[in-house]
Amino acid sequence: MSEVTGIGNNFIHNIIDEDNRTGKYGGAVYTRFPPEPNGYLHIGHAKSICLNFSTALKYGGKCNLRYDDTNPEKEEMEYVSSIENDVHWLGFEWTQKLWASDYFEEMYDCAVQLIKEGKAFVCDLSAEEMREYRGTLTKPGKESPYRKRSIEENMSLFAEMRAGKYADGEKVLRAKIDMASPNINMRDPIIYRIAHAEHHNTGDKWCIYPMYDFAHPIEDAIEGITHSICTLEFEDHRPLYDWVLKELGRWDPAPQQIEFARLNLTNTLMSKRFLKKLVDEGLVSGWDDPRMPTIAGLRRRGYTPEAIRDFCERIGVSKANSVVDIDYLEHCIRDDLKSKVQSRNVVTNPLKVIITNYPEGQLEYVEIENSREHEEWGTREIPFSRELWIDGADFQEVPEKKYFRLFPGNEVRLKGAYFVTCTDCIKNDDGSVKEIHCTYDPETKSGEGFEGRKVKGTIHFVEASTAVPLEVREYDYLMTDGLDGTQEFNSESLNVVAAYGEPGMAEAMPGEQFQFFRLGYYIADEKDSSENATGKKVFNKTVGLKSTWKK
């Protein structure tokens, strides 16, 4: 994790420090991560998860996982397990797992209280009329003709709403605040609506459901949340959040809402609408497609929880809208993996090399270190023979300036093995390079202290008869080129999001994470591998990062 100085503090900590100084919450820090179970979690949620859980951890406080399931029409249980899995995978444990729907009875009671105190009323306006009465950004709204209903009438009407006497949209319960408020959220906001829908948790027990603005502060208060952290777009809702708690007067001290800027990544679209459409239309293999910015997708791509947590900590927290460069995320995964993963030889766009002066049929093993960072990880033996594969990028028939890898007449070191000199370049009929011929110098074997001459280049290789074919995929993230998430798109307009793969050859290895020379990192996910005809393991999908090789 980051040990960089200056990182790890943010404005929310300042608020908490101040609260602790004044004793507002008696030193308690209780946060919560409140997803609505209507999709998979993505990297943006990871920022919120890290913020909430880490803040609690930092102050020795608590953090709940709470499903904000107040809208029965949009939520599905299938997302619940993925959410819990992702939070756990990131390395966090919640103090309590709760459902907003478990508070429905208490929320109803709160609503009744407001009615009894003349602070809420049942309104019969249609959705359209409601919109007209609400006014505009610049014009104040008009009071509903139903605003003056008596407390008794409101009580019985609300009870009838609960009893199912009315159809969806026929009536709503509204808070009585101020139709002339410059903040539209305060213009007698709806706090309960009718929805005859099956709720995943409460079934058909309810046909009226609380709105977010009414439910959320109550949920926080019931759980004893002290700092309710949410994103910037809720800033305008804070007055209503405070109003609900103040008018109810049931909790002291009441929780406070704090807003921060949500995460944006360059060229990455994270709206659930966009991601869900990709999944629904089969444009990706699922929510965990490696190209997806979901936590599940990143996991399958080879990201570690440590890297994601480190990233979330390094980017900081502020109220300024910003777009973090995706390079930063990649830096974090490289930084994490490089110190804890072994190296393996893998070549892409493999090019056959024949060592013409090496005995045919002979196979020898040369020693190579498993890690250059960890000497204690030891070495392994890799095969070497007359026929090898090298990376297509490690040979240029006509070398560009300052190219010091293999080209006709040039000598390079094969890492762990010998010096080889390119003597010939064999072409196919179409002019492409078929294979190259080299000679090796037995005296230059690695580890034997040859000092006769130096070479400027060292390249890696894979022995041909033992190599495992695979596809090295360098996935692009979901690119937003020309797309902003609001427009329609199809598989064609989404070409930019396609993964591109290159055929590769690798030394045999178990399905774990390794570092590839020059290629970055990958994970050979077991579920992405299969056996080929000869019983050899083939990694159909090898998830990698962009190459570190620059031209």
Added chain:
RNA sequence: UGGGGUAUGGCCAAGUGGUAAGGCAACGGAUUCUGAUUCCGUGAUGCGCAGGUUCGAAUCCUGCUACCCUAGCCA
């Protein structure tokens, strides 16, 4: 056009009146059996703009400008 926010080097981001942290990216250089890694080094005379207060301002005041959010019976 009302209200609410935000503006610090290419990208994040500290800073809370005392003379601009750090990270990413970039670019130099050293080391290197892979142009990786590692290691050093380089960048705002300047903190959206214009004034003002002060011995001193990114931080305080005034006036502008730009961008974001906001008119769901979504969250």
